[in-house]
Amino acid sequence: MMDRRRFLxxxxALAAAGGVRPALAQGAAAEAWPxxxxxxLVPFVAGGPSDIVARAIGARMAQAIxxxxxxxxxxxANGEVAA
Structure with a gap:
């Protein structure tokens, strides 16, 4: 059984490791993505409701990113091709 000192x-050590991790991730966040x-990928024919919604979302995404x-x-294949 662990004594109190080893437990603390x-x-x-776990708390310190958790505090270091976000600092290391900052370098990765600075990269240009995408x-x-x-x-x-839209699994249905062009011009349908899913296509229209995907294109509308895509337009807003393009502005944001x-x-x-x-x-x-x-x-x-009943939508399996785009899955």
Whole structure:
């Protein structure tokens, strides 16, 4: 069984490790992402309600992220092709 001192040291080590992790993630957040066009796969035919909604969302996404967003329709196999 762990004595009190080891238990507290283990807890302090876990807390310190948890505090270091967000600091390390800051470098990754500085990278430009996405760096190429984003594709939204629509499993239904072009011109349908799903396609219209995907294109509307894509237009708003493009403004927000500064990259082109393309809605690509992949029909067939009851929607499994785009899944």
């Amino acid at each position: 040291l283990a807890g302090a 760096n190429r066009p984003v594709t939204i 500064g990259q082109p967003v393309v809605a690509e329709n992949r029909t067939g």
